[in-house]
Amino acid sequence: MAYRRPLTPTQMVIISALWLALVLWLLFGGARLDGPTLLTLLLSGVIVFYPIVKSWRQRRR
Structure with a gap:
């Protein structure tokens, strides 16, 4: 699977x-x-x- 950047906090809030x-x-x-x-x-x-949760956990690492 291709690499995806995690969502930004702004994107998380908007979604x-x-x-x-x-x-x-x-x-x-x-x-x-x-x-x-x-x-x-x-x-x-x-x-x-x-x-969203997956991106949040990925950003916290």
Whole structure:
């Protein structure tokens, strides 16, 4: 796999803020909170925050 530079702290904050804005938009926009919606939000959080945590750990070394 090709080498990737870790995310910068600014990129981490922007990606997190955009994900949070999307989640709040879905929750307060009238979407029903049923099983598939909650599962989708949980899985999207994993997809978004796994690279952020990985980059953060790589920068701390």
